[in-house]
Amino acid sequence: MHEARGVGLHRAAAAGVRVVESLRAARSDAASFRLAELTDDLRELLTVCHQLRAGLGDVAAALGTARREYDDLGSLRLSGLFAEPVLTTSGYAGASTYLCDDERRLWTLSSVRPGGIAEARGGANAAVTLGEVRLSHRDAGRAGVVVVGAKASASGRLSGSVKVRAVRAAGRLWTDEPLAGLWREPLAAQLARYDAALVQPAQVRPAGRDLLFLRGVLDVGPQGLTIVTADAATVAVEAAFADPALPTVQNLRQLARAAVGHEALLIGRIAGTRTVHGLALSADWLPERLGGHVDLSVDALDRSDLPGQADFEAPEAAPVATVVAPPALHLLRLRVERAVSGGRAAVRTPSATDAARLSVAQLSAGAAVLTALHEAAAGRTRDVLGRLDPLDEFHLARAWLAAAVYDDAVGRHLAVAGWLRP
Known part of the structure; x- marks a missing residue:
């Protein structure tokens, strides 16, 4: 790695x-440890190596940058959207605040350090600095800030450099412009933005790439709270954090008990087909003390904050969609991950049945890359002295990469199709 740098x-x-x-x-x-994450990181590594070796695509993007660079943005008028705790499996915790500028671009302010659930629970009250403005994440998610000489990374993370000048301004409600425009964007356009961001390197994916801005009526489904949007699509709202130390689960239960039938604006993070992790919610029946919206993993709702159930009948054409990925697709993903965990021996034995099931599911290219992976794993050649041909490893790596890239592309396409399917 040092030599590569x-x-x-x-x-x-x-x-x-x-x-x-x-x-x-x-x-x-x-x-x-997550095998899926290791598989995705290995695919990223081999994809970059293949692009550079073959001179494909954007070479500068494939090379990357030495460190996070903060670009000059000039002046920005920012409005807080919401704050959320941060809790990673790698041992880091804190909080992050999302803000929106007048062009409806999203930016983040984060403060994360080594820690666990205690740091995540208290992270919203931790101070975050932007120029001369010093606010808690909870307050920053509702306040306005005017910034001169703003700097941010390619992923949208704002710099707190001493060279940045800022002054606090009045916050905006989600129903005020320009924030209201986030909820006017069609669902298809939001999903297209999400899909396009996934093909970018993780370090430069724009802030909020996985967020959906949904307007609809709250309801209850088999798994709990849902929101029925204007296009009669029912979206399941799940808890972003299950730990009882955070108010997420309790808030969703409160909403399911005493807010069904009422209109609301929701910000959710994509968590599956027509499923989001609920992050923040706004409605005209929320009390003034919440400043226009509730951050579902930060603020605790009281029973007195809720309006009670209203008469509401969900449209018949609004079932929660199931995953539309053909069942055979998981066979390819299984082989791809098995090659990572077990190497050549784990995929050496061909499976004509797997390839046939992929073909029957109209995934003929998937059947082809799976067959090629099996052949590359089983095909070992030797020179006249009986030594294994080192090129065999290259052939296996290339066949595995083709299978991994195909699996990723088809999976992303089907995930978006599942959201848009009537």
């Missing part, structure tokens, strides 16, 4: 570091 392969080096960290976590049986 030394020759300017910063994106490859970053992906390589993540792969090594995952391998160490797997070797030590750490609870933070």
Whole structure:
């Protein structure tokens, strides 16, 4: 990794570091290890190497940058949207605040440090600084800030540099412009933005790429709270944090008991097909003390804050959608992950049944890349002295990469299609 950085392969080096960290976590049986994350990081590493080797795509993007660079943005008028706790499996915790400028671009202010649930619970009250303005995350999610000489990374993280000048301004409600425009954007456009961001390097994906801005009527489904949007799509609202130390689960239960049938604006993070993690909610029946909206993992709702159930009948054409991915697609993902965890031997034995099921599911390209992966794993050649051909490893890596990229692309496409399906 050090050699890669030394020759300017910063994106490859970053992906390589993540792969090594995952391998160490797997070797030590750490609870933070996720085979899916290791698989995705390895796909990222090999994709970058293949792009650079073959001269494909944007070479500058494939090379990456040495460190996070903050670009000059000039003057911004920012309005707080919401705050949320941060709690990672790698041992970091804190809080993050999302803000919106007059062009409806999203930006973040974060304060994260090593810690656990206690730091996540108290993170919303921790101070965050932007120029001369010093606010808690809870307050920043409702306040306005005028910034001169603003700086931010490619991912939208604002810099708190001493060179930045800022002054506090009046906050805006979600129903005020320009914030109201976030909820006018069609769902299809929001999902297209999310899908486009996923193909970018993780370090430069824009802030809020996985957020959906939903307007509708609250209801209750088999799994709990839902929101029925104007296009008769029922979206399940799940808890972003299950730990009882945070108010998330209790807030959703309160809403399901005493707010059904009432209109609301919701910000949710995509968590599956027509499923979001509820992050913040606004409604005209919320008390003034909440400043226009409730941050579902920060603020605790009281029974007196809720309006009580209203008469409401959900449209018949509004079932919660099920995942539309063909059942056969998981066979490809299984083989891709098995190759990562077990190497060549784990995918050496071909499975004509798996390839046939992919073909029947109209995933003929998936069947082809799976067959090629099996053949590359089983095909070992030797030279005249009986030594294994080192090119065999290259052929296996290329076949695995083709299968992993195909699986990722199809999975993303089907995820978006599942949201838009009537």
